[in-house]
Amino acid sequence: MGRKVIIAGNWKMNKTGAEGRALVEALLKEVASFDPAEVDIVVCPPFTTLAEVRPVIAGTKVKLGAQNVHWEDHGAFTGEISAAMLKEAGVEYVIIGHSERRQYFGETDETVNRRLQAALKAGLKPIVCIGELLEEREGGRTEEVLRKQIRGGFAGLDAATMAGVVIAYEPVWAIGTGRTATPQIAEETQAFIRAEVAALFGADCAEKVRIQYGGSMKAANARELVAQKDIDGGLIGGAALEASGFAKLISEALAK
Numbered sequence: 178m179g180r181k182v183i184i185a186g187n188w189k190m191n192k193t194g195a196e197g198r199a200l201v202e203a204l205l206k207e208v209a210s211f212d213p214a215e216v217d218i219v220v221c222p223p224f225t226t227l228a229e230v231r232p233v234i235a236g237t238k239v240k241l242g243a244q245n246v247h248w249e250d251h252g253a254f255t256g257e258i259s260a261a262m263l264k265e266a267g268v269e270y271v272i273i274g275h276s277e278r279r280q281y282f283g284e285t286d287e288t289v290n291r292r293l294q295a296a297l298k299a300g301l302k303p304i305v306c307i308g309e310l311l312e313e314r315e316g317g318r319t320e321e322v323l324r325k326q327i328r329g330g331f332a333g334l335d336a337a338t339m340a341g342v343v344i345a346y347e348p349v350w351a352i353g354t355g356r357t358a359t360p361q362i363a364e365e366t367q368a369f370i371r372a373e374v375a376a377l378f379g380a381d382c383a384e385k386v387r388i389q390y391g392g393s394m395k396a397a398n399a400r401e402l403v404a405q406k407d408i409d410g411g412l413i414g415g416a417a418l419e420a421s422g423f424a425k426l427i428s429e430a431l432a433k
């Protein structure tokens with residue numbers, strides 16, 4: 178059994194409630210023919226838009242995700258949202274450790290790990306982002322950086338739990354820049370990530386864990402990227418903000 182493709186749209190700080198509703202209404206029409214046994218389709222709106230999107234996609238093949246989660250159940254953590262709150266809001270998936278949170282909001286491998294543990298405890302399906310900066314790639318430090326993010330971010334998990342985590346490899350230099358990693362670079366890096374998972378959690382876990390690519394992925398490059406052995410889908414920013422383009426991207430990914 179191969180790994181099931183997973184395509185997730187990270188809306189970032191885009192789409193009001195009304196805009197989000199309109200987007201998923203259009204998306205549902207576009208994805209009507211896709212087989213949910215072949216692909217997991219996820220949308221991750223901003224927190225305030227979750228409630229608007231939820232009833233529109235309830236019971237459909239499009240699943241609800243959030244963009245962050247705090248590690249505590251409740252308390253004095255202004256601006257944060259707990260895993261229980263996300264569960265109550267109907268959320269199934271949650272993005273953790275996106276590079277924008279690492280860059281602008283002080284996210285570290287340690288906080289990623291705490292958020293991950295809380296998400297798992299609540300029964301949320303985590304999508305954990307890792308990836309190197311441009312200067313790290315150019316300095317030949319990509320593997321060292323990823324190894325540290327993997328060891329720190331996934332510390333304390335057992336192999337069975339790790340097998341259910343989705344990893345999103347997002348080279349920071351490819352995010353929102355139009356500069357996609359070539360399928361060869363993405364594959365080579367994702368094969369390294371899988372090998373690291375194997376070293377830490379065993380070959381069986383590494384075979385099961387799904388690794389998405391993210392960074393300027395669009396309909397025009399999705400097929401070639403997802404055709405790579407170690408690329409099991411995508412985490413999509415800009416190209417997830419418009420229904421027909423996002424649906425086309427999914428169909429290209431499935432045509433691999």
Ligand code: 13P
Nearest residue numbers: 187352353392393414415
């Ligand atoms: P873009 O697809 O806009 O490059 O963003 C990728 C990303 O950061 C998804 O989380």
